[in-house]
Amino acid sequence: MADLQFSTHLKWRGTGRDGEGVVTLAEDGVVYSAPASMGGKGVGTSPEELLIAAVASCYSGTLFRLLKKAGLPVEQLEITAKGEVTDYPTQAKFSRLRVSPVILGADRSRFEEYARVATQARDHCFIGKAIAGNVSYDVGKVDVK
Template sequence: MTDLKFEVNATWSGVGVHGEGDLKMADKTVLYSSPAEMGGKSVGVSPEDLLIGAVTTCYSGTLFAILTKRRLPVENLSVRAEGIVTGFPPQTNFSKLIVYPTIIGGDSSKQDEYEKAATIARDKCFIGKSIAGNIDYQVGKVQL
């Protein structure tokens, strides 16, 4: 087995929610700050967005692979995701992440099979598995 290394570099200036930073990933730079809902500057994306995005991108690729392997009709898919933060501000906790897949080009007579595939993808996506036990990670209604 080979170990893979991924590296990002972040810079930050400012105190707490009043600061902002940039995150360098591969050849891209992403601006980030605390979200407005938490009193932040809302510059670029938030750490919450990045967490939701990491899980969602892994989940979408995993789901597409599972649908293809199971020979379920799919042209492409989209995934809407939402994260729930509770206890703000005294005991802020990222408590839940829900993915809502939409299968484009799916066969509605196989709804149950798509729902099973969606749950399997949640359980197999290695980024999603990284949050298991810490965040309630769910699959919402699968749309066709």
């Protein structure tokens, strides 16, 4: 088995919530800072949104693969992902992440199968597994269209 490595490049300027950075992803720069709701600059995205996006992007690819493997019709997925930070500002903790998939091109009569596979995808997404034990990670409403 091979070990794989992934890297990214970041630049940061400023102190704490007053700072701002750029992360380079696939040759595109994405500006990030602490969110305004946490007293930050609110410029670009935030580390919290980047974490949510990382888990949700892994989940979406895993779900699509598992739906195909199960022989369930699917054309496209739309994922809404939400994260929650609790005990802000004293002991802030990223406490919950929920993914809610909409499965397009689905066979509505097989809803229960889609819902089962949606939960399986959560358990198979290796980026999601990286937060296990630290963040409550669940599947919200599953919709088939």
